[in-house]
Amino acid sequence: MESLLNQLPVGLSIGAVLLLIALGLTFTFGQMGVINMAHGEFIMAGSYTAYMLQDWAGGEAVIVALPVAFAVAGALGWVLERAAIRHFYGRPLDTLLLTWGVSLVLQQAARDLFGAPNVQVVAPSWLTGRIELLGGNLPYARLFIMALAAACVVGIWAYMDRSRQGRRMRAVMQNRELAAVSGVATGRVDQLTFFIGSGLAGVAGVALTLIGPVGPSIGTYYIVDAFLVVVAGGLGQLRGAVIAAVALGMLNSYAEFWTDASLAKVIVFAVIVGFLQFRPQGLFVLRSRALT
Numbered sequence: 001m002e003s004l005l006n007q008l009p010v011g012l013s014i015g016a017v018l019l020l021i022a023l024g025l026t027f028t029f030g031q032m033g034v035i036n037m038a039h040g041e042f043i044m045a046g047s048y049t050a051y052m053l054q055d056w057a058g059g060e061a062v063i064v065a066l067p068v069a070f071a072v073a074g075a076l077g078w079v080l081e082r083a084a085i086r087h088f089y090g091r092p093l094d095t096l097l098l099t100w101g102v103s104l105v106l107q108q109a110a111r112d113l114f115g116a117p118n119v120q121v122v123a124p125s126w127l128t129g130r131i132e133l134l135g136g137n138l139p140y141a142r143l144f145i146m147a148l149a150a151a152c153v154v155g156i157w158a159y160m161d162r163s164r165q166g167r168r169m170r171a172v173m174q175n176r177e178l179a180a181v182s183g184v185a186t187g188r189v190d191q192l193t194f195f196i197g198s199g200l201a202g203v204a205g206v207a208l209t210l211i212g213p214v215g216p217s218i219g220t221y222y223i224v225d226a227f228l229v230v231v232a233g234g235l236g237q238l239r240g241a242v243i244a245a246v247a248l249g250m251l252n253s254y255a256e257f258w259t260d261a262s263l264a265k266v267i268v269f270a271v272i273v274g275f276l277q278f279r280p281q282g283l284f285v286l287r288s289r290a291l292t
Helices: 002-028 039-052 054-083 092-114 140-162 164-174 176-181 186-208 223-233 238-258 261-278
Strands: 130-133 136-139
Touching (some): 002 136, 002 140, 002 223, 002 238, 039 186, 039 223, 136 140, 140 164, 140 238, 176 186, 223 261
Antiparallel strands (some): 130 136
């Protein structure tokens, strides 16, 4: 029983990592319908931003890099949306192929700039300890990621529900044509939505530097799980993404405890596929006045 309780904080920390990565996809995939395979490379950009800031910020590079990585990854996403994706709205398979090609280009660019070997980002000294929680030891770094994920969720909720631009974003998501004839500049909303979604990927990339080394393929390890979180939670549904991320984190933690890492991935994927057979729309469904 004690061993099972020890896995609880591990599962919560895994869920927080998945949530941070999936938050950006709730915008670009869940709300805009763009299958952005380059999302993992925006995560990579955030990680390398923290690495590049080490010489200047030292041990506090991770903290300093959070806003910088948001801006860097957001700018990359904005350029991608303006240069290519805006021509493919409503064509998800085309966006998948397009962004997959972009992801390969960005990975090769990272290898050319930083080399193939992984690099390490030094965590702040106050994040190097551990705390005893539910009979287990949870690293301060994991606890910080959980707090960062919670802060991002609160920030997104406040933006979507309390700000004028957030309400415009929801209007475009629910009915693009009606929003356009109502005077909403849908093109500008698309740009801002992609910027925010990509910027959140950069923040997730900084958080991942607290877990392990950084490499050109760091984003590819998490991109599938992030898509699973968004789909299982319901497209564009923030609360669904939170619940799905925690559930997947717990499932992965206990499955890995009873089996091994590879088999745990298979179990998680099988459970999600089975769940979607009974509820293909995910946990929550977007309510819309659009006629179908």
